[in-house]
Structure formats: structure tokens, C-alpha cells
Amino acid sequence: MKHIEGYLRVSLFLSEMGKLSGVFSLRHFLVLSLALNVALISRVVYEGENWREEQIRALMADASEKSAHVSMSSPPPPSPSTPSSMAVTSTEIKDDGERVINLDHGDPTMYERFWQQMGDITTIVISGWQSMSYFSDVKNLCWFLExxxxxxxxxxxxxxxxxxxxxxxxxxxxxxxxxxxxxxxxxxxxxxxxxxxxxxxxxxxxxxxxxxxxxxxxxxxxxxxxxxxxxxxxxxxxxxxxxxxxxxxxxxxxxxxxxxxxxxxxxxxxxxxxxxxxxxxxxxxxxxxxxxxxxxxxxxxxxxxxxxxxxxxxxxxxxxxxxxxxxxxxxxxxxxxxxxxxxEPVGNPKQSGPFFHFSHSMMEERWKALRSAVKQSGLFSLPEFPSSFCNFLGQAFGSQPAFAWLKCEGGIEDCGNFLKRHKILTRNGKHFGASPEYVRVSMLDRDESFNLFTKRLSSLHLSQSKDHEKESP
Amino acid sequence: MKHIEGYLRVSLFLSEMGKLSGVFSLRHFLVLSLALNVALISRVVYEGENWREEQIRALMADASEKSAHVSMSSPPPPSPSTPSSMAVTSTEIKDDGERVINLDHGDPTMYERFWQQMGDITTIVISGWQSMSYFSDVKNLCWFLExxxxxxxxxxxxxxxxxxxxxxxxxxxxxxxxxxxxxxxxxxxxxxxxxxxxxxxxxxxxxxxxxxxxxxxxxxxxxxxxxxxxxxxxxxxxxxxxxxxxxxxxxxxxxxxxxxxxxxxxxxxxxxxxxxxxxxxxxxxxxxxxxxxxxxxxxxxxxxxxxxxxxxxxxxxxxxxxxxxxxxxxxxxxxxxxxxxxxEPVGNPKQSGPFFHFSHSMMEERWKALRSAVKQSGLFSLPEFPSSFCNFLGQAFGSQPAFAWLKCEGGIEDCGNFLKRHKILTRNGKHFGASPEYVRVSMLDRDESFNLFTKRLSSLHLSQSKDHEKESP
Incomplete structure (x- = not known):
């Protein structure tokens, strides 16, 4: 079931991409679509019914991980046998409020999914005797640049x-x-x-x-x-x-x-x-x-x-x-x-997917989800970005940054502390020369973390902020 | 012919190694010998008569290379199709005195030969989606240590x-x-x-x-x-x-x-x-x-x-x-x-050669060649190192350092300048808080460079030093 859902989501993504195609032709989508089909089919063939179980196990392991450095905890990297899932919507996730969601660092693990799906095309092989010298190019001013x-x-x-x-x-x-x-x-x-x-x-x-x-x-x-x-x-x-x-x-x-x-x-x-x-x-x-x-x-x-x-x-x-x-x-x-x-696929049969189109679409989806969570909660605000034309994608859009600069409204003076009480780790505005009413939130974490974050954020309401104010001296 | 010479040299090396075997058994040598045989045979099969030509071409390219940064020139790294040769003795090399020999840096390219001979055993494969996070082990004090x-x-x-x-x-x-x-x-x-x-x-x-x-x-x-x-x-x-x-x-x-x-x-x-x-x-x-x-x-x-x-x-x-x-x-x-x-080969069929035995033997050979060249020239001196027992190799020997701390005798005040006139680049003693009568010479360059160096050094005599003194103001 999950695989079919995933497949439908990809197809939908591709048809949406078709609409915004600027520098990008339908032929690209066809090749990408075929590549993704192969990837999805092989996932079904090789992982079968274990896939969902593995996903749950990964989430469980994640949840139970106790980090020695609280400020640096992050989910373990996926192993080849437990690839990240396709996007999971926040409604599918159960949040008991106990798992620590660490979005302090801008750790770009969101991108793992894309590169996993690309398979072996970016794999490199380095022999033991290669790259031994200090020097890369003695004729170049920057002699250690490959x-x-x-x-x-x-x-x-x-x-x-x-x-x-x-x-x-x-x-x-x-x-x-x-x-x-x-x-x-x-x-x-x-x-x-x-x-x-x-x-x-x-x-x-x-x-x-x-x-x-x-x-x-x-x-x-x-x-x-x-x-x-x-x-x-x-x-x-x-x-x-x-x-x-x-x-x-x-x-x-x-x-x-x-x-x-x-x-x-x-x-x-x-x-x-x-x-x-x-x-x-x-x-x-x-x-x-x-x-x-x-x-x-x-x-x-x-x-x-x-x-x-x-x-x-x-x-x-x-x-x-x-x-x-x-x-x-x-x-x-x-x-x-x-x-x-x-x-630049001319004459190149080994092309991979269109990286920037994929990641642009992911960021767009995440910002939509975040803005929706912020609206649902009523406790926060976000910057708005004017739309402008992108020469590369051939369309206009507003920025969808790698970090959300989130402001706590409703009289919460220390936004970082407030979120920390709800086990969401962010970076306090004061580290950026700004007010502690702000926090910086990474938008680049893995799907599970990000979806859990928007789910939890949307559930925070004015009453919780008041409770918090009462509890704090 | 060259291949057979190479093979004989390896066999000789192995039999010499046998003598100094401390922690090291004959079984190791047998396996290493077999591995090297395979490596040498495949070299013959795959490269045939082109091998000698390629070696000469590499030397020629090296000689004609004009470096933008004189102080950083070094031979280009070998490509998979042009592996370094087995050791070439200095008597086989023709030196017209024109090629710049750069032994200023301690670039350890000497070791390429060993790792080439080990073949695929040290090859690594990294997929595009691996190692994306900043974090290696959040539980470790050094969180970026793999x-x-x-x-x-x-x-x-x-x-x-x-x-x-x-x-x-x-x-x-x-x-x-x-x-x-x-x-x-x-x-x-x-x-x-x-x-x-x-x-x-x-x-x-x-x-x-x-x-x-x-x-x-x-x-x-x-x-x-x-x-x-x-x-x-x-x-x-x-x-x-x-x-x-x-x-x-x-x-x-x-x-x-x-x-x-x-x-x-x-x-x-x-x-x-x-x-x-x-x-x-x-x-x-x-x-x-x-x-x-x-x-x-x-x-x-x-x-x-x-x-x-x-x-x-x-x-x-x-x-x-x-x-x-x-x-x-x-x-x-x-x-x-x-x-x-x-x-620690117990139960490990994929073992490689004994790295430290090989490199120890190479350094020993190089120091012998250098001391012999210094003796032949009469213009230089080198530190002597007392012999002491090595618990790892199970034998006593004197240090055979990665650098030679060479002193010019015979009234040459600036050893670095003197050698530079003979197109040997070294690092002047004054950079080490010492007298310019000294230079530091890398002992870790590729065989061709090192052999050319000892050949040229052995040919420098008192008359050349006197010429030099006359020419300089």
C-alpha cells in the first residue's frame, strides 16, 4: 500500500513539475519517471513487507536515542538497508510529545532521500594508492584544488x-x-x-x-x-x-x-x-x-x-x-x-533526476506545511517573502529559506525556552544579535523530524503559553 | 625484461624480510608473495610492452613540467594506467642535470608503490547519499569523529x-x-x-x-x-x-x-x-x-x-x-x-602485505643509498643514529628518518643555494632555527626523484663547490 502511495505522490510531483517546466522539457520527466519507477519497483521487490516495519523501527530507535550532547543530538544516518521513506504527512504521525526534535543545527539530512533515490549514479570508488600527495595542481594558484x-x-x-x-x-x-x-x-x-x-x-x-x-x-x-x-x-x-x-x-x-x-x-x-x-x-x-x-x-x-x-x-x-x-x-x-x-542531458544516457527541481519542490511543500502549522497554532509568526522571477526555474516564487525565523507572539518573551519545554530544540534569537522572541529553526532535517515538528507546533495554543508563563518565575 | 627484474627484486626483498622476521611468520611472506605474483602477472598481461614506454613518458612529462609555484612543483600523481615502477636503481638513470628535483616538501609519494601493489584491498566505495550529516557520533565528546x-x-x-x-x-x-x-x-x-x-x-x-x-x-x-x-x-x-x-x-x-x-x-x-x-x-x-x-x-x-x-x-x-x-x-x-x-591475519583470508616491514625496508635502502652518495661526493655530512631495539619489528636498528638533515661541508655557507644551483630544491636550515649550512631533504618522494637525487648528489665534488664560490659575489 505504502509503495503505491509513494508512487502516486511521485507521479503527482512529476505532473506538477510539468506545469512549471521552464528550462526543463517533458523528456526529462519521462526519464526521471522511469528511473523512479525502477527505484520503487526494486524497493518492493527487495524489501517487500519489511519496509514499513523498518520505518517504524527507525522512528522508535530515533525516539529512544539519548544524546550525550543535548545540543547536538540528531537521528542516526540511514544505512543502505533502511532508506528514508517518501514524504510522510504529519497527520500520519503519532506524537506523544516526548521525542526531542532537534532543529538547532542546519544539518541538511533532508537531502538524503533524493540521493538515495538516485542510486549508484553518484557512487565513487577510490583506490588505496590514489590522492596520496599533498598537491592537486601545482600550476594553479590554489595548488590543493582538485x-x-x-x-x-x-x-x-x-x-x-x-x-x-x-x-x-x-x-x-x-x-x-x-x-x-x-x-x-x-x-x-x-x-x-x-x-x-x-x-x-x-x-x-x-x-x-x-x-x-x-x-x-x-x-x-x-x-x-x-x-x-x-x-x-x-x-x-x-x-x-x-x-x-x-x-x-x-x-x-x-x-x-x-x-x-x-x-x-x-x-x-x-x-x-x-x-x-x-x-x-x-x-x-x-x-x-x-x-x-x-x-x-x-x-x-x-x-x-x-x-x-x-x-x-x-x-x-x-x-x-x-x-x-x-x-x-x-x-x-x-x-x-x-x-x-x-x-545537460544531450548524449548522456546516465542522467539522474533534476536535483534543483526536486529540492525546490520539497522546500515549497515544507514551507506550506510550516505556515499551515503556524496558522493552526496562532502563537507564532513568520517572515513573508515577496515573489520574484527565477531565471533558472523559469517561474516566479517567494523565498523558501533553509531556516525559519520564527517569532513567538502572545507575550512569550523567550521563544527558545518555550519551545524547549515542548521538546523542540531551536537556536535562540539572541545568538543572532536579535530578540529572544525569535528562534531559528532548521528546515533541512529528515522528513520524520520535520513532520513531527509541524505537527507539534500546530498543537501549541495560547493556553499552553499561559500555563508556561504561570509556571515560570 | 623489466617485469622479471621487478619480480626478482620482490623475491629478494621477501627473502631479506624473512631474515628479520620478528612478529612476522613465513606464512605471511608466502601470502604476500602470492599477492605480488598476481599483481605482477596482471601488470604483464594488461600492460605488456607499453609499460616501459609509459614509464619513460611519465619521466619526460615530469622533466618538462614548468611549475607556476617553483617551491611547490612535484611530479603529477600516477593515473591507474601508469603505475609507478618497481624501484629503479640510480645507475639505471640518465641524469643530464637539467631536471629539477624538488625535495622541499615531505610529500610522501614514496608510499604509492606499496598501495598500488596491494590492489583493490584498500579500495572504498561511497554512495551519493552517505555521510551527509555534520555529525558522526553525537555520544562522543569529539562528535565529528567517525x-x-x-x-x-x-x-x-x-x-x-x-x-x-x-x-x-x-x-x-x-x-x-x-x-x-x-x-x-x-x-x-x-x-x-x-x-x-x-x-x-x-x-x-x-x-x-x-x-x-x-x-x-x-x-x-x-x-x-x-x-x-x-x-x-x-x-x-x-x-x-x-x-x-x-x-x-x-x-x-x-x-x-x-x-x-x-x-x-x-x-x-x-x-x-x-x-x-x-x-x-x-x-x-x-x-x-x-x-x-x-x-x-x-x-x-x-x-x-x-x-x-x-x-x-x-x-x-x-x-x-x-x-x-x-x-x-x-x-x-x-x-x-x-x-x-x-x-592479525587469523581467519582473515583477505590480508594484504606487511606495510611496516615493507616501508621499513624501503627507508633502510634509501638511507643506505643516501649515505653512499654522501660518501662518494665528499661534500656533505649526515647525522648518525644509535641503534636501539624495536619491540614491534623485533630487531635493533638506527633511525632512518623521513627527512635527511644534510650539512654542506667544504666551506659552503648556504647549502640550500648551492644545491639549488644544481637544481635540487631543499628547505634551508634557517627556516628550522638553524644554520644555512644545513638543509632538510625529503626522503619520501617517488623512486625516480629519490634515485635521481642520490645520483646527482654523488656527482657533486669539491671542484664544483669552488666554482660556485668563485661565481657568487
Missing amino acids: PEFAKQIIRLHKIVGNAVTDNYYIVVGTGSTQLFQAALYALSPPNASEPMSVVSAAPFYSSYPSVTDFLKSGLYKWAGDANNFNKDGPYIELVTSPNNPDGSIRQPVVNRSGENLVHDFAYYWPQYTPISSPADHDLMLFTVSKATGHAGMRLGWALVKDKEVAKKMTSFIELNTIGVSKDSQQRAAKILQVISDSY | PEFAKQIIRLHKIVGNAVTDNYYIVVGTGSTQLFQAALYALSPPNASEPMSVVSAAPFYSSYPSVTDFLKSGLYKWAGDANNFNKDGPYIELVTSPNNPDGSIRQPVVNRSGENLVHDFAYYWPQYTPISSPADHDLMLFTVSKATGHAGMRLGWALVKDKEVAKKMTSFIELNTIGVSKDSQQRAAKILQVISDSY
């Missing part, structure tokens, strides 16, 4: 149209967090009398202050909300767009002489926001974690206009980690290649 | 006997360079009035000063040669043993109150030095790069006695790179497992 990964980065940006790559240097990093530090190092003069100020408009990504300041560097120093910044002299402004945590589209706010901009484009991909034009700023950061969901690879890349800045960033990574895992670069090259192949 | 990698680290230390692991925390890092910084961060008090002094006895690893100081941290600061350190208060002493660059066995030299020791055990493996006892210091660093030769993985681990120090090191890596590549950890787990399996 040439195939560089090629696939450029190809994907050209297909998606979210960034210009011509005349840019690519610097690879152990996630965009390392590249962010490399950028601070590269943009700060080595012999200044005091550290360079680093600012970002609130609400800003909660890690910026701690990552900037944890080593008490004499080169750079966190200087807080860009909206309140009024110091003379050179500074670095971090422009995250769409923004983490609130999903807003951002421009620099300080706009003074001595400006050094770092554009964090972790979320400038079509599943999260309309791609309006190819970005062409001086220093742009991207990360595999949020683009394809492969956070465990710890990979990011920077597109850098100025050669000296690219050299200094490379130098940072050389001093910090002597390069970046080749294994992950090779794996990422394969993942990006498969995504690009699915949009 | 459990299988942790298990294989402990197993290997127990087999080799080079470090105690009971009651230690394991922290994984993007190479031991990142772990070194994590250690400085963890051992420095967060609110001290001035940065903690970091010292190491000269000659010390050339990266220590720059890695300590590049961010101008307010937490810690390079304070130079430990032998000259006389400041009061807490300090961090780096004890590298065997030492990089000179291979000496080291103990702390400051020995004052407020001592914080970091033991860098990158080279405490039986191919480089006798394993006298399991090390049990407070904070010990290891790296895959020099243990197995997989520098491209960018992986290291720390064994840490104190829980709070391990927590702070984990926190450093969380802030710096949000964890460590899972792909590389999985690959490293496989490599370590295969090595351990080769020493």
Missing part, C-alpha cells in the same frame, strides 16, 4: 546562473567556515595598528562573532551589527544573501570608504530563493553543505576577483590545514557533475 | 605498540597541523594578560613559528628555541620525536613549572625509528600523512588525557572547520584496518 572539482564548480554556476566565474580565482576550503576565516585573513592588512572591524547586519549568522574572535586575532575583530557601525577606517562587512537566519535578500548597509565585502552565498541556490542574476562580487563564498546537502564532506569554495586576495586565502588554508581533503573534493566533483548532467 | 576510524586508530596503536590509548580521548583533525593549533588553543588560558609562550628546541619544524603566529593570536605566541627560553610563567613546549628536521629522539628541554607539553609523534612509526615503548604523554599528535603516506586525505588524530583539553580541542575544530571530512575518515579507517589485518 582540477575536476574546479571544472564542475564552474559548470554548475554557468548552468544555474547564480554566479559569474569568468576571471575569478577559485579557492577551495574545508567548508565555507574555513574560507570565511581565510577571507578575514586575506582582507586584513598584516601590520595595522589595530585589528580590522568585522560587521554584519543583525540578525546575522550566529557563528560570525565566535569564529571571528575565538583566537583573539590582532588582525581582525568582531564589531557587531553593521547597522550601528560608525567607526572610521577600513572594515569588513559580511553580506549573507539570502540571509541566515531570516532568509532576507541582503545588500551592504555600511557603504563607506574602506569597505571590504564578503558575500556569503551559501543559500543562493534555486531551492531556497529565485535566481535573479549571476552574482559578480569581489569575494563570494559557497558551500557544498547547503547546495547539495553533503555537510559531512566539509567542503566549500570561494570565487575571488583579486589575485592577491586569492593568494592570501590560499596561504591561510596552507597554514591552517595544508590543503583540503582530496577524497571529499573528488566526491563533490561527482555530485556536482551528476546535477549538471541532469540539466 | 566511530570506525576511532576503532582502527586504537587497534593500530595496540598492534604497533607506539602509544597508549586506554583512558585517552581521540580528537580527529584536518591533518595534525590543525590539531597543533587546536592544542595551542586548548592549553592557553582564555583571559590571560599576555599570550602564552610556545617554544621548541632548535632545529624545530619550520612551520611551527608561522602556524603559531600567522593570526597574531592574543592567546599564544611563538617564543623560539626552547634551549634559550627563560621567561617565567606557563608555556607550551613542542616535543617532536623523532624530530623534524633532524630525526633525533627528543625529550622536553625547559622542564620548569607551568609546563604544557605537546608531543608531535608524526614520525613515531617503525619505518622511521625503533618503537621502544608505548608513549603515554598528556597530548600526543599523529598524522595519516606520515604513517601510511596518505597526505591528500588531510587527516590526523590527537590522543588526549585530560577531558577538558580534549573538549577545547574539539571546540577549536568546530569553530575552525565544523568537523573533519567524513569521506577521508572512512578511507583512512579502511587503510588502517588493512594494515592491522596484515599483522
Whole structure:
């Protein structure tokens, strides 16, 4: 039964996709449909009646898991024999209110389902004697950048149209967090009398202050909300767009002489926001974690206009980690290649599904479910996003960010604490330079977590908030 | 012909190995011999007469390669269709003196040959949907440490006997360079009035000063040669043993109150030095790069006695790179497992060759060749190492370090410059807090480079040194 339901949902998804087809032809859907049919049939054949049982067992295991680090608990990754289910609607889920739902981190496990369904097409094989040297390409300024990964980065940006790559240097990093530090190092003069100020408009990504300041560097120093910044002299402004945590589209706010901009484009991909034009700023950061969901690879890349800045960033990574895992670069090259192949299928019989269409549709569904839960509860509010045209998907839509910037209404002063009492872990607004009435909620967790979250959220009403107020001193 | 020569060399190697067999039985050699036979036969079958041609082509390509970064040039990694040859003796090589031999970095490409010969036994396969989450084990203090990698680290230390692991925390890092910084961060008090002094006895690893100081941290600061350190208060002493660059066995030299020791055990493996006892210091660093030769993985681990120090090191890596590549950890787990399996073969039909016996023998051969070249030339000298008993190999030998600490004699003041004129790139002694009469030379490059190096070195005589002196102002 479940398999047939799943199949119907996929067919429905495909027919919906057909309507919004811009760069995407019916032939793509036919091939995808066939691929998914094969995947579903083999699931029936190989797993038969055990499938539902396995799903329940996975949920049970999840529920009973007691994490040593409460702030870091997450469901165990699926094993090949227990793939995630197709989307389960929240009405099908029983919630006894006891299971801890951890949406504090932006762990992108939502994407596992897509890659599972793609089967072996993204599998890589690495022999024991491969990738032993420190060096990837001694002729490249960034000598530890794997040439195939560089090629696939450029190809994907050209297909998606979210960034210009011509005349840019690519610097690879152990996630965009390392590249962010490399950028601070590269943009700060080595012999200044005091550290360079680093600012970002609130609400800003909660890690910026701690990552900037944890080593008490004499080169750079966190200087807080860009909206309140009024110091003379050179500074670095971090422009995250769409923004983490609130999903807003951002421009620099300080706009003074001595400006050094770092554009964090972790979320400038079509599943999260309309791609309006190819970005062409001086220093742009991207990360595999949020683009394809492969956070465990710890990979990011920077597109850098100025050669000296690219050299200094490379130098940072050389001093910090002597390069970046080749294994992950090779794996990422394969993942990006498969995504690009699915949009450039000419003469390629091995194409996979259309990744951005699938993930865009998932995010759309999740945001609908969240807004519906918020409405049903009456205790919360969410930002609204204006619709704009996406050149890549060929349609207009409003942003559907990787995080929900949820506000507690009804006089709840600490939204994070309130949700924690209901065993929903989120990140408190105060970590983002904002009010504790806000929390950031990951929208990228596995289906089971997300569905349980919307179900529980929809059941929270004013009476519970009042009970809570009475109980708290 | 070449194939038969190769086969004979392997057989000779095996029979030599038989003599020094301590923990190692004849049965191991038989299985290894069979495995190598299969490897050699398939090489003949699949590559036939093209093999010699390919080898020459690779050398030619190498020679003509013009590196953009002179200091980073290295031979291109072999492709599956052009495996490295079996050892080529220096007498077989023609040296026109024009090819640049870059032994500046300790790039451990020497090990490729071993892993190529092991065939598919260390191959790993990673599916597109695996290792997507940031988290590896939420119950572990180091939540981004892959459990299988942790298990294989402990197993290997127990087999080799080079470090105690009971009651230690394991922290994984993007190479031991990142772990070194994590250690400085963890051992420095967060609110001290001035940065903690970091010292190491000269000659010390050339990266220590720059890695300590590049961010101008307010937490810690390079304070130079430990032998000259006389400041009061807490300090961090780096004890590298065997030492990089000179291979000496080291103990702390400051020995004052407020001592914080970091033991860098990158080279405490039986191919480089006798394993006298399991090390049990407070904070010990290891790296895959020099243990197995997989520098491209960018992986290291720390064994840490104190829980709070391990927590702070984990926190450093969380802030710096949000964890460590899972792909590389999985690959490293496989490599370590295969090595351990080769020493614990009971009931394991898939065992590979005896890695440490092979690499020990290679290093022994290389040091013999280097000492012979130095003798023939008359222009250089090398440190001598006392023989001591290795519990792992069951025999006594003198250290055969990963680097040669070469001194120019005969009045040559700048050894690095002298060798550079003869197109041999090394690292100047002054980078190690020592005299420029010394250079550090990597002993871990591919056979072709190493053999060319010893050939060229043996041909340098006093007359050339005099010519050089005349030419230079």
C-alpha cells in the first residue's frame, strides 16, 4: 500500500513539475519517471513487507536515542538497508510529545532521500594508492584544488546562473567556515595598528562573532551589527544573501570608504530563493553543505576577483590545514557533475533526476506545511517573502529559506525556552544579535523530524503559553 | 625484461624480510608473495610492452613540467594506467642535470608503490547519499569523529605498540597541523594578560613559528628555541620525536613549572625509528600523512588525557572547520584496518602485505643509498643514529628518518643555494632555527626523484663547490 502511495505522490510531483517546466522539457520527466519507477519497483521487490516495519523501527530507535550532547543530538544516518521513506504527512504521525526534535543545527539530512533515490549514479570508488600527495595542481594558484572539482564548480554556476566565474580565482576550503576565516585573513592588512572591524547586519549568522574572535586575532575583530557601525577606517562587512537566519535578500548597509565585502552565498541556490542574476562580487563564498546537502564532506569554495586576495586565502588554508581533503573534493566533483548532467542531458544516457527541481519542490511543500502549522497554532509568526522571477526555474516564487525565523507572539518573551519545554530544540534569537522572541529553526532535517515538528507546533495554543508563563518565575 | 627484474627484486626483498622476521611468520611472506605474483602477472598481461614506454613518458612529462609555484612543483600523481615502477636503481638513470628535483616538501609519494601493489584491498566505495550529516557520533565528546576510524586508530596503536590509548580521548583533525593549533588553543588560558609562550628546541619544524603566529593570536605566541627560553610563567613546549628536521629522539628541554607539553609523534612509526615503548604523554599528535603516506586525505588524530583539553580541542575544530571530512575518515579507517589485518591475519583470508616491514625496508635502502652518495661526493655530512631495539619489528636498528638533515661541508655557507644551483630544491636550515649550512631533504618522494637525487648528489665534488664560490659575489 505504502509503495503505491509513494508512487502516486511521485507521479503527482512529476505532473506538477510539468506545469512549471521552464528550462526543463517533458523528456526529462519521462526519464526521471522511469528511473523512479525502477527505484520503487526494486524497493518492493527487495524489501517487500519489511519496509514499513523498518520505518517504524527507525522512528522508535530515533525516539529512544539519548544524546550525550543535548545540543547536538540528531537521528542516526540511514544505512543502505533502511532508506528514508517518501514524504510522510504529519497527520500520519503519532506524537506523544516526548521525542526531542532537534532543529538547532542546519544539518541538511533532508537531502538524503533524493540521493538515495538516485542510486549508484553518484557512487565513487577510490583506490588505496590514489590522492596520496599533498598537491592537486601545482600550476594553479590554489595548488590543493582538485582540477575536476574546479571544472564542475564552474559548470554548475554557468548552468544555474547564480554566479559569474569568468576571471575569478577559485579557492577551495574545508567548508565555507574555513574560507570565511581565510577571507578575514586575506582582507586584513598584516601590520595595522589595530585589528580590522568585522560587521554584519543583525540578525546575522550566529557563528560570525565566535569564529571571528575565538583566537583573539590582532588582525581582525568582531564589531557587531553593521547597522550601528560608525567607526572610521577600513572594515569588513559580511553580506549573507539570502540571509541566515531570516532568509532576507541582503545588500551592504555600511557603504563607506574602506569597505571590504564578503558575500556569503551559501543559500543562493534555486531551492531556497529565485535566481535573479549571476552574482559578480569581489569575494563570494559557497558551500557544498547547503547546495547539495553533503555537510559531512566539509567542503566549500570561494570565487575571488583579486589575485592577491586569492593568494592570501590560499596561504591561510596552507597554514591552517595544508590543503583540503582530496577524497571529499573528488566526491563533490561527482555530485556536482551528476546535477549538471541532469540539466545537460544531450548524449548522456546516465542522467539522474533534476536535483534543483526536486529540492525546490520539497522546500515549497515544507514551507506550506510550516505556515499551515503556524496558522493552526496562532502563537507564532513568520517572515513573508515577496515573489520574484527565477531565471533558472523559469517561474516566479517567494523565498523558501533553509531556516525559519520564527517569532513567538502572545507575550512569550523567550521563544527558545518555550519551545524547549515542548521538546523542540531551536537556536535562540539572541545568538543572532536579535530578540529572544525569535528562534531559528532548521528546515533541512529528515522528513520524520520535520513532520513531527509541524505537527507539534500546530498543537501549541495560547493556553499552553499561559500555563508556561504561570509556571515560570 | 623489466617485469622479471621487478619480480626478482620482490623475491629478494621477501627473502631479506624473512631474515628479520620478528612478529612476522613465513606464512605471511608466502601470502604476500602470492599477492605480488598476481599483481605482477596482471601488470604483464594488461600492460605488456607499453609499460616501459609509459614509464619513460611519465619521466619526460615530469622533466618538462614548468611549475607556476617553483617551491611547490612535484611530479603529477600516477593515473591507474601508469603505475609507478618497481624501484629503479640510480645507475639505471640518465641524469643530464637539467631536471629539477624538488625535495622541499615531505610529500610522501614514496608510499604509492606499496598501495598500488596491494590492489583493490584498500579500495572504498561511497554512495551519493552517505555521510551527509555534520555529525558522526553525537555520544562522543569529539562528535565529528567517525566511530570506525576511532576503532582502527586504537587497534593500530595496540598492534604497533607506539602509544597508549586506554583512558585517552581521540580528537580527529584536518591533518595534525590543525590539531597543533587546536592544542595551542586548548592549553592557553582564555583571559590571560599576555599570550602564552610556545617554544621548541632548535632545529624545530619550520612551520611551527608561522602556524603559531600567522593570526597574531592574543592567546599564544611563538617564543623560539626552547634551549634559550627563560621567561617565567606557563608555556607550551613542542616535543617532536623523532624530530623534524633532524630525526633525533627528543625529550622536553625547559622542564620548569607551568609546563604544557605537546608531543608531535608524526614520525613515531617503525619505518622511521625503533618503537621502544608505548608513549603515554598528556597530548600526543599523529598524522595519516606520515604513517601510511596518505597526505591528500588531510587527516590526523590527537590522543588526549585530560577531558577538558580534549573538549577545547574539539571546540577549536568546530569553530575552525565544523568537523573533519567524513569521506577521508572512512578511507583512512579502511587503510588502517588493512594494515592491522596484515599483522592479525587469523581467519582473515583477505590480508594484504606487511606495510611496516615493507616501508621499513624501503627507508633502510634509501638511507643506505643516501649515505653512499654522501660518501662518494665528499661534500656533505649526515647525522648518525644509535641503534636501539624495536619491540614491534623485533630487531635493533638506527633511525632512518623521513627527512635527511644534510650539512654542506667544504666551506659552503648556504647549502640550500648551492644545491639549488644544481637544481635540487631543499628547505634551508634557517627556516628550522638553524644554520644555512644545513638543509632538510625529503626522503619520501617517488623512486625516480629519490634515485635521481642520490645520483646527482654523488656527482657533486669539491671542484664544483669552488666554482660556485668563485661565481657568487
